[in-house]
Amino acid sequence: MLERANSLFGxxxxxxxxxxxxxxxxxxxxxxxxxxxxLERYLGASAKNKSEPDFxxxxxxxxxxxxxxxxxxxxxxxxxxxxxxIGNSGVTWxxxxxxxxxxxxxxxxxxxxxxxxxAMRRIGAPLLWNLNSKEELHLxxxxxxxxxxxxxxxxxxxxxxxxxxxxxxxxxSHGKSLTAxxxxxxxxxxxxPLGFYLRKKFTAKIIARYYRYFLL
DNA sequence: CTATGATCATCC
DNA sequence: GGATGATCATAG
Numbered sequence: 001m002l003e004r005a006n007s008l009f010g011x012x013x014x015x016x017x018x019x020x021x022x023x024x025x026x027x028x029x030x031x032x033x034x035x036x037x038x039l040e041r042y043l044g045a046s047a048k049n050k051s052e053p054d055f056x057x058x059x060x061x062x063x064x065x066x067x068x069x070x071x072x073x074x075x076x077x078x079x080x081x082x083x084x085x086i087g088n089s090g091v092t093w094x095x096x097x098x099x100x101x102x103x104x105x106x107x108x109x110x111x112x113x114x115x116x117x118x119a120m121r122r123i124g125a126p127l128l129w130n131l132n133s134k135e136e137l138h139l140x141x142x143x144x145x146x147x148x149x150x151x152x153x154x155x156x157x158x159x160x161x162x163x164x165x166x167x168x169x170x171x172x173s174h175g176k177s178l179t180a181x182x183x184x185x186x187x188x189x190x191x192x193p194l195g196f197y198l199r200k201k202f203t204a205k206i207i208a209r210y211y212r213y214f215l216l
Numbered sequence: 217c218t219a220t221g222a223t224c225a226t227c228c
Numbered sequence: 229g230g231a232t233g234a235t236c237a238t239a240g
Contacts, residue, residue, distance in 0.1 A: 032236055033221025040221080066223080077231085079222055114224090160232045170233060179217075192234095193218085200231090 001043055001058070005106060005126040008042070013110070014119030016042060024119055035064045039108055060128070061105045065203060066112020067124065072211040075112040078198040082171055085181035085194070088151050093140040096147075098166070098196050102139070105129050109207060127210045135202075142166035146196075153182045155191055165202040171195030 008016065013035065017024040020042045025031040040062060066075040081097050093099055109124035131139075142163040149158050160169045172193050183189035 028223060028236090030236055031221095032223040033238085036221040037238095064222085076223060082218070112223090167232095169231095170235085173217095173235070173237090175234065177217080 001060075002106070002126070002128065004043055005108065008039075008108070008123045009125045011123050012119060013038065013121045013123070016123065017119070027118060035066075035110060036062075039064055059104050061101055062108070063105055064108045064110055065207070067109040067207065068113060069111050069122075072207060074200045074203045074207060077167075077169075077200055078203055079171070080166075080196040080198060083146070083150065083168055083194045083196055085150055085155055085179060085191070088147065091147070093143050096143060098139070098143055099131075099136070102131050102198075104131070107203075107206065125210070127206070129206055138165050138202075143196075151182070153184050153186055155181045155194070156183065156189075158194065163199075165199055167197055167199060168194040169197055 014024060016038060020038055022038050022041060025034055028034060043062065063078060065078060067073070068075055080101050084091070084097070105128075107127045107129055109127070111121040111124075142165055146158070146163055146166070146168055149155060149162065158168050160167050162168065170192050175192065177193055178190040179193045181189050181191045183191075
């Protein structure tokens with residue numbers, strides 16, 4: 001699979017879409033996950049919409065990441081998973097889904113400037129990344145701060161400003177989506193679902209270590 | 217609704 | 229410009 005991923009370096013999304021027999025949309029406005037689906041399809045990911053790594057047998061999570069090819073900086077934050085708002089008793093960073101998802105990621109950088117037609121965007125060299133102890137410490141600190149707010153009934157006070165590397169933002173189809181959570185005084189409430197995202201400054205560091213290898 | 221895949225678009 | 233808050237598509 002890694003060899004197959006490496007072989008994608010330099011190809012455009014237009015070329016890959018033809019090869020993978022996946023129709024290319026005019027833009028990503030209505031197909032935000034299209035690039036991810038395309039790469040999964042080409043690389044033979046197994047998980048679909050199940051809760052396990054994309055390549056379960058080898059414990060690798062696949063993530064495409066849009067990059068500005070001049071600055072080499074990510075253009076978007078990276079979604080990790082939906083935040084559990086209830087049933088968190090006994091959950092620690094060590095057993096968290098965030099840590100599980102991020103323990104090993106195959107990042108595939110792709111030119112992502114909106115001015116560039118989708119078909120012309122080039123695929124960069126994949127980067128197999130293992131969460132190191134320093135990074136983990138940072139994420140753990142953010143995760144604990146955020147989970148405290150959730151568990152202590154302060155979910156409605158959460159904004160994307162919380163968390164240095166990892167933060168929470170809405171994750172829903174629309175603003176009226178509701179899910180169960182804990183409100184003030186421990187009272188059950190319904191609120192908008194939240195997702196964990198990696199800030200660009202975190203992913204930028206990962207990408208920077210390898211930027212010389214991709215996108216010319 | 218929740219999970220997968222993310223980016224859009226507004227506001228500061 | 230860039231981050232925050234909002235949103236899109238699909239499967240089960």
